[in-house]
Amino acid sequence: MKLIVISAPESVNKEAEIISLLIENGLEYYHLRKPEWDLKTTSDFLKTVSSDTYSHIVIHDHYELIEEFGLLGSHHNKRNSENIYGNNFSVSCHSIEEIPEWRNITKGYIFLSPIFQSISKEGYGNGFSENDLRYASANKIIDKSVIALGGITKENIGLVKEYGFGGCAVLGTIWEDYIKDNNIESLIERFKEIKNSID
Numbered sequence: 001m002k003l004i005v006i007s008a009p010e011s012v013n014k015e016a017e018i019i020s021l022l023i024e025n026g027l028e029y030y031h032l033r034k035p036e037w038d039l040k041t042t043s044d045f046l047k048t049v050s051s052d053t054y055s056h057i058v059i060h061d062h063y064e065l066i067e068e069f070g071l072l073g074s075h076h077n078k079r080n081s082e083n084i085y086g087n088n089f090s091v092s093c094h095s096i097e098e099i100p101e102w103r104n105i106t107k108g109y110i111f112l113s114p115i116f117q118s119i120s121k122e123g124y125g126n127g128f129s130e131n132d133l134r135y136a137s138a139n140k141i142i143d144k145s146v147i148a149l150g151g152i153t154k155e156n157i158g159l160v161k162e163y164g165f166g167g168c169a170v171l172g173t174i175w176e177d178y179i180k181d182n183n184i185e186s187l188i189e190r191f192k193e194i195k196n197s198i199d
Contacts, residue, residue, distance in 0.1 A: 007031060007033050020052070042061065
């Protein structure tokens with residue numbers, strides 16, 4: 001199963017260092033999602049990140065930076081779906097019905113969310129019943145190209161596997177405590193626990 005880390009939406013301390021450490025510890029895909037950052041802020045941040053990590057980074061905005069920095073690709077959702085960049089790597093879906101229409105226009109994977117109660121967004125509950133997910137899995141709508149997002153923890157990864165997802169994306173599980181304590185070592189340990197749960 002794939003394991004994807006999505007950045008905290010706000011600026012966090014030592015994020016460039018954390019990206020390098022995550023990749024050193026086996027992370028393949030890092031999604032840089034900073035909705036409030038303008039082009040210059042995003043570019044300036046990428047200049048602080050080790051160039052060795054660029055081929056692992058998928059960017060959610062300012063797609064012109066993909067070529068400049070040699071990033072992995074772009075991520076799209078309904079907000080920016082009308083400007084699909086040539087190097088489209090992944091997309092977001094919030095209904096099972098959307099999955100087939102996106103499948104043919106992405107080079108990477110499809111996020112489906114929210115699967116469980118969100119950690120990072122208070123009051124953002126799971127969007128699908130267990131029956132919905134098992135039906136979608138049995139009918140090959142959920143397959144290895146679909147990534148579970150929303151409330152993923154080491155405790156519920158077993159269900160993600162059962163539903164037939166190709167992997168999971170984590171945000172709150174990784175960042176919530178770090179934003180409070182700035183403990184990089186603990187953040188990396190949380191990442192390793194999640195990674196060990198899917199291996």
